[in-house]
Amino acid sequence: MALPSYATPLDRAWYYSFRIICGIIFAFLVIPILVIIPLSFNSEPYFTYPMPGFSLRWYAEFFNSPQWLLGLKNSIIVGVFATLVASFLGTLAALGMHRAEFPGKAAILGILISPIIVPIVITAAGMFYFYSRIGLTGSLAGLVFAHATIGVPFVIITVSATLAGFDNNLVRASASLGADPVRTFFKVTMPIILPGIVSGGLFAFITSWDELVIAIFLAGSEEHTLPRRMWSGIRELLSPTIMAVATLLILTSIALMVTMELLRRRTERLRGIRV
Numbered sequence: 158m159a160l161p162s163y164a165t166p167l168d169r170a171w172y173y174s175f176r177i178i179c180g181i182i183f184a185f186l187v188i189p190i191l192v193i194i195p196l197s198f199n200s201e202p203y204f205t206y207p208m209p210g211f212s213l214r215w216y217a218e219f220f221n222s223p224q225w226l227l228g229l230k231n232s233i234i235v236g237v238f239a240t241l242v243a244s245f246l247g248t249l250a251a252l253g254m255h256r257a258e259f260p261g262k263a264a265i266l267g268i269l270i271s272p273i274i275v276p277i278v279i280t281a282a283g284m285f286y287f288y289s290r291i292g293l294t295g296s297l298a299g300l301v302f303a304h305a306t307i308g309v310p311f312v313i314i315t316v317s318a319t320l321a322g323f324d325n326n327l328v329r330a331s332a333s334l335g336a337d338p339v340r341t342f343f344k345v346t347m348p349i350i351l352p353g354i355v356s357g358g359l360f361a362f363i364t365s366w367d368e369l370v371i372a373i374f375l376a377g378s379e380e381h382t383l384p385r386r387m388w389s390g391i392r393e394l395l396s397p398t399i400m401a402v403a404t405l406l407i408l409t410s411i412a413l414m415v416t417m418e419l420l421r422r423r424t425e426r427l428r429g430i431r432v
Contacts, residue, residue: 197400236365239301252320
């Protein structure tokens with residue numbers, strides 16, 4: 158938003174200072190990520206600037222490597238199924254917390270979102286102890302349930318935010334017209350909260366897509382996800398292929414974040430229509 162013509166010199170100074178500070182913070186956060194991308198096109202196996210040449214050899218190595226492709230396959234499988242589980246459970250929890258009033262509601266909500274508050278190492282250690290007792294360590298199913306656990310809070314938060322502007326009169330109107338609760342949910346409630354569900358699901362997928370610590374604790378030799386494979390590669394052989402994989406992860410995350418922003422804007426438009 159531009160400054161009005163009647164702004165004072167102090168207003169102008171604050172206006173430009175604020176934007177300069179925001180630009181510095183943005184550069185501080187983003188530049189360490191962006192410097193990885195050019196290195197993935199380096200023609201030599203070095204992590205230094207200036208680069209001697211441009212090459213796609215590290216991307217070719219990634220797509221021709223059975224180990225890297227297995228990690229990609231596992232990441233996609235775990236991410237998709239963990240997102241589905243997290244979206245289902247998180248939506249049910251958000252709907253239940255929205256509609257019900259009972260003592261200790263805030264405490265229960267705090268427990269539900271605790272996986273994003275508790276340090277991930279503690280969560281992973283607890284999951285390893287529990288999953289080892291029921292035979293889920295070293296399996297994709299264990300990773301799916303573990304990643305779903307840390308994805309559920311994001312779905313609860315986004316769906317709850319959508320429900321905050323939900324008009325319950327729509328449900329009453331649907332019931333007065335003869336619709337049963339199931340039909341009302343799918344025809345009235347679901348279309349309105351769907352952007353929140355999808356946004357939460359995308360957050361859950363990104364969390365699973367980039368997660369490393371839980372994979373270190375739970376994944377076996379055949380269940381390596383891409384971050385787990387990158388970790389092993391850094392320890393064993395530092396190759397620019399890791400930079401190529403990191404670039405692919407960054408681009409995927411950016412695409413998902415853009416999708417979430419579009420969904421957020423759609424949700425705001427829906428709220429404006431209802432108002």
